[in-house]
Amino acid sequence: MNDMRYIYGPVPSRRLGISLGISPIPKKTCNYSCIYCQLGRTDKMSNNREMFFPVGDILSEFDAVVTQKIAFDVITIVGEGEPTLYLGLGKLIGELQQRCDKPIAVITNGALLYDKQVREDLQKTDIVLPTLDACSKDLFRKINRPYKTLTYEKVLWGLQEFSKDYRGQLWIEIMLVEGYNDDERSLKEYLKMLSTIHYDKLYVNTPVRPPAESRVKAVDHEKMAYAAQYLGGISIDLLVSQGFHSEIKNDYDAVLSIIKRHPMNQFEIEGFLNSRKCKHIDETMTELSKDPRTQSIDYKGFVTYRLR
Numbered sequence: 001m002n003d004m005r006y007i008y009g010p011v012p013s014r015r016l017g018i019s020l021g022i023s024p025i026p027k028k029t030c031n032y033s034c035i036y037c038q039l040g041r042t043d044k045m046s047n048n049r050e051m052f053f054p055v056g057d058i059l060s061e062f063d064a065v066v067t068q069k070i071a072f073d074v075i076t077i078v079g080e081g082e083p084t085l086y087l088g089l090g091k092l093i094g095e096l097q098q099r100c101d102k103p104i105a106v107i108t109n110g111a112l113l114y115d116k117q118v119r120e121d122l123q124k125t126d127i128v129l130p131t132l133d134a135c136s137k138d139l140f141r142k143i144n145r146p147y148k149t150l151t152y153e154k155v156l157w158g159l160q161e162f163s164k165d166y167r168g169q170l171w172i173e174i175m176l177v178e179g180y181n182d183d184e185r186s187l188k189e190y191l192k193m194l195s196t197i198h199y200d201k202l203y204v205n206t207p208v209r210p211p212a213e214s215r216v217k218a219v220d221h222e223k224m225a226y227a228a229q230y231l232g233g234i235s236i237d238l239l240v241s242q243g244f245h246s247e248i249k250n251d252y253d254a255v256l257s258i259i260k261r262h263p264m265n266q267f268e269i270e271g272f273l274n275s276r277k278c279k280h281i282d283e284t285m286t287e288l289s290k291d292p293r294t295q296s297i298d299y300k301g302f303v304t305y306r307l308r
């Protein structure tokens, strides 16, 4: 799994199990710039679907992974940005289905679901996980900071429309941000809005990784539990992911290869090193903190590491 450009992991996902990630878009290309985004502010703001990379190049990497017989539960198309901006998405999904019998999931902000072609592209998947953070125009603007032509009504309509025909599993996620959308009135609005969508699961989340804007605060456990119960969802806050995997022999290089695509906190790195029976965990952590290629951010007692 060295030098992969589009494929990463497998990494553990709290919702999906062991997930083999596919990123079909250039870093931080998105039609939102969410205040809680763990990738920072969006520098390539776009709402145009583009053929960023040839589908064949992504498939060649995928074929190489399959040949190595690496275990994973699900293929997740996710991207460090918004994957539905990839114009080759439908073709990619179709080709992956021909090659592998694992379920295919797409994690999306759902903004482009108003586009008929995007809805058709996603029809072939097994699980679609859209976010739905805002329950009003105002919150949409404040939390998601969308591309200028995207309106709250259009995005909600797209999700409603998609949910009517989609035959796979639709798992919605609401990201609760303290002081923005965690009040009683917002929860009531969410309930109303959710009643207009046919979905299978609802996850309630809160930012646990360093957000784009330092003013963003996570909602506490008690409120998360309350919101999850009120909305009939599942709270996935502050779970530490287990089961990171890398084929790379050297422990340090293995950590670097994961945090290149998937930030990890100190507990996740220690758990990962333990699982590899690494004898130098403390030294590895110190080396990571000093490495100029890495960035460590202390946020609520979780020190998150990622590559610069």
Ligand code: SF4
Residues within 6 Å of the ligand: 030, 031, 032, 033, 034, 036, 037, 038, 039, 042, 080, 081, 082, 109
């Ligand atoms: S939609 Fe996702 S990638 Fe885009 S800004 Fe929001 S959190 Fe970041």
